[in-house]
Amino acid sequence: MTFPAQDRKPKISIVVSDLSSSGAGRWGGAIRPFLLAQALRQLDYDVEMLGVAFGEKSSAIANSAFPIISFPCQSHSGFFQAASKLIHQINGKIIYAVKLKPSSFGLALIKKNFTGRPLILDIDDWELSWHGGDKWKYDFNPKQIARDFWQPKGQLKHPDHPLYLKWIEKLASRADVITIHNQFLQQRFGGIYLPNGKDTSLFNPAQYDSEASRAKYGLSDYKILMFPGAPRPYKGVEDVLIALEKLNRSDLRLVIVGGSPYDDYDLQLQQKWGKWIIQLPKSPVASMPEIIAAAHIIVVPQRDSPATQAQFPLKLTDGMAMAKPILASCVGDIPHILGETGYLVEPNSPEQIATTLELILNDFSTANTKGIAARKRCIKQYSIEAMAEILKPILAKFSII
Template sequence: MNLQANKSNLKVSIVVSDLSSAGAGRWGGGSVRSFLLAQALQKLNYEVEILGFVFGEAAVFPQSEIQIHQFIGHNYPKFLGSAAELLKRIDGDIIYAMRPKPTTLGLSLWKKFRTRRPVILDIDDWELSWYGGEEWQYRPSWKQLYRDIFKPDGALRNPDHPLYLKFVERIAPKADAVTIHTKFLQERFGGVYIPNGKDTDLFNPINYDAAESRAFYGLSNYRVLMFPGAPRPYKGVEDILTALDILNEPDLRLVIVGGSPYDDYDAQLMEKWGRWIIKLPKSPPTQMPKIVAAAHIIVVPQRNTPAALAQFPLKLTDGMAMAKPILATKVGDIPEIVGETAFLVEPACPEEMALQIKSIFADWDAASDRGRQARIRCIEAYSISAMATTLESVIASL
C-alpha cells in the first residue's frame, strides 16, 4: 500500500473492544481515547470508522462524520460469530487497534495476516493492572479448569480474560507501530508518545459565562470543586472529600459529573460524604464545556497506583482548556502535563489538599492567572491539532 497517496483517499479502521455505554461509548464517545484519535485523523483528512463490540447496554452516539459499527458482544463460542462479522466489515487501509486485547489487537493482526494492511496499536491503559499486574497467575485445579471452559458462565469464555490478555501483550510487537499516552506505558511497551488532546475550540472559556453556568446547574450558592469523570478508588475522590471534612466550610461542594458506570462506588461515596457532593448527570461531550465553566476548581486527586500511572486523566485537559485553576496530585505524568500551571500536592494527603484549597480561594486572582496559563499550555501541547501532528509522523513511518 502506498501511504504517500492522497490522504483523502485513505481510510483508517479503529477497532475497539467495548462500544457499550460503560465502555468507549460512555459520554457519547467524545472524550474517550479512540474518539480523540479519530478526530485527530480527521484533521489529517483521513476517512475514519470505529468498529467494536457491545457487551451490555448499547451507547447512543451523536451524529458525526465518523462511521460507527457496533457488533453484539458474546462470550465464547458465540463470540466467534461476532468477530467474523467485525472482521468482514473492516475495510480501512490502516487498522488502529485500541489496547492489546484479543478483541482488538488479536483480530487486527488476523486481518493483517489476511490482507497485509498495516496495524497500529494504541495503548492507553495497562489491562493487567486491574488483575494485579505481573503477579497475576492462572493456576486452576482440573475441576476449576473444566468449569471455566464448559460452564455457560465459565471464566475462560470471556474473550478478554486476563489469561488471553497476557498472551496478547506478548505479541504487541507484531504491530507495525505503537502509540501510547503516558511515560509509564512507554517504559513498559515502547512506542510513540501521543498524549490525549482536547478540542480547544469547543472547550474555550470565552464562549461561556461562569456565573451563568453555575446558575443553570443550580450551583450559584457554592464554591465548586469539580470532578468531571467516573469516580473509582484509585482516582482519589475520597481524599478530596476528606479535605472538605477538614475544612468544614458550608459553601464548598464537590460536583461529580456523570458518575461511575462500573459499580456502586458513587453510592458508597454518597453514603459517607453526601453533604459535600452534588451529582450532575451524564452529558453529551458538546455540553461538557458549559458544565466545566461552572467550576471554580477542577480536582484531579489521583493516587499512586499502577492503574493511575497508566492513565492520562482527561479531566486535566478539561480544566486546562477552560482556563480553570487545577488541584492535582504528583502522580505519573501529571506534573509534566501541567508544568507550573496547576496546584500540585502529594497523593493521598487530604490535609495538604485542604490547605491548598484554602490557599487557592485566598488569592483568587493568582489562581485564575494560572488557569489562563494552563489554557495556553493546552493549546500548544495537548490539543487535537498537537495530537494530529505526531500521529501524522507515525503513519508516515509505516
C-alpha cells in the first residue's frame, strides 16, 4: 500500500489502552507510547495520541509536542460511548495500537476494518501474564456469567477482562505489522524487534552534577542505590532491602522514585524496612535525569515470572543513558540489554545482591567504567534514534519516506 507523493509523511494515530492518571498518563513521556511518538517525530511524521481514560472525569493530559486526546469513562460503564468517540476521532492514515488489549488494539482494528487503513500493533507486555497466563480459565457457569455481566460493576463489563484478553490474542495476526521489545514476546507473537529507546540528549550525564543533585534531594550523606519507578512485588525491591539488612552499612540507602499508584505496597515496604528507604515523589520526565544523577548505583532486581520475562525495564535505560553502574537480575532480556556493561545476579537472591554491592562499592572505578560503556551501548542500540532507524523500513511499507 502506498500513498500519493504529497502524502509522503502521513499522519500516524497512536491508540493507547488507558490514558488515565493511573495508566499511561501517570508516567507521561517516560513510557512506551510516548517513546514511539518521539521516534516517529524523529522521522518527521505528524503524530496524535488517543485513548480512553478509565476512572477519569475529564481529559487532563496536555503535551505541547503533539495532540493527546483522552476519552474519560468509568471502568465498568461508559466505555462504549467513549470508545465510539475515540474510533471516530482517529485521523491518522496509519494506526499504531499500543498493547494487545480490546481498549487499544480492539478499537484500532474496528477502525481498520471500516477504513482499510494500515494497522501496526505494538506488544509491550503479555497481558495474560498478570492473570496466570495460559492457565487462566473462565468459569462459564450461567450464574457466574450473570453476576459478571449484569451486576453494576460486573467483571465482564470491563473491556480488558482476561477473557477478552484471551480472545483478542487470536486476532493479533490481523495487524499489518507487529512490533515487540523482547525475545519472549517475539517467540509468542512474532513481529519485529523494536527495543525501548531513551532520549539520550535529555538523559546526558554531562549536563548534571551528581554531588549537586545529591545535595538538592537531601542525599549527600549516603551511598545511593536508586530504583526509579513504581515498586511491585515482582520487581524485587524487597530483595535489595534484605541485602541492605545483611550488609548493615549505615551509609547505604535505597531511594525509590515515584512509588506505587496501585495499592499500599510502598507503606508495607516502609513499615518493614523504612530505615533503609528514602522516598522521592513522582517527577516529570524532564526532572528524572537530575534525580538519577544523584544515584551511585541503579538497581533493577526483577524476580523471575512470566510478567517480568515479557518486560523491557525502562529503569535499565535510565541508568545506562546516565552512565551509572547498574545491578540487575538475569531475567528476560536484561542480560542481552546490558551486555558486559553492568552487574548481573540471579533473581530472588538477596545474598548475591549483597555480595555484588560490596564488589561495586569496593571497586567503584571499575563500576564507573562499566557505566560509561553502558551509555555508549544505550546510544547505539537503545536510543530514540535507534528506534527511529528500525521504524523507518516498517513505515516504508505504507508510505514513501
